Amino acid sequence: MAQSTGNCSKCGNSDWKSPRHVRARGVTSTAYADLNIITCNKCGFTEFYELTEEELVPINKKVAKIFIFAAVVPTLIGIGVSIWLIWG
Numbered sequence: 001m002a003q004s005t006g007n008c009s010k011c012g013n014s015d016w017k018s019p020r021h022v023r024a025r026g027v028t029s030t031a032y033a034d035l036n037i038i039t040c041n042k043c044g045f046t047e048f049y050e051l052t053e054e055e056l057v058p059i060n061k062k063v064a065k066i067f068i069f070a071a072v073v074p075t076l077i078g079i080g081v082s083i084w085l086i087w088g
């Protein structure tokens with residue numbers, strides 16, 4: 001993922017680590033902020049970038065998938081085991 005970040009505002013270096021995605025949530029609010037963290041390879045200076053709608057599409061898909069595995073699959077297994085116990 002290439003992002004034109006320019007030069008580090010601290011040391012002027014143009015060598016950045018690849019962006020890492022983080023999801024931040026306010027303490028009292030339920031709103032999420034999806035951000036890219038980009039860190040300078042030289043001095044460690046870190047900048048935050050808000051993700052664009054385009055960048056969010058695959059992430060939201062991934063979140064939906066994780067939700068299915070974390071919530072839906074155990075429920076189905078639970079139902080399956082109950083049926084198995086009743087009929088078995």
Ligand SMILES: [Zn+2]
Nearest residue numbers: 008011040043
């Ligand atoms: Zn730097």
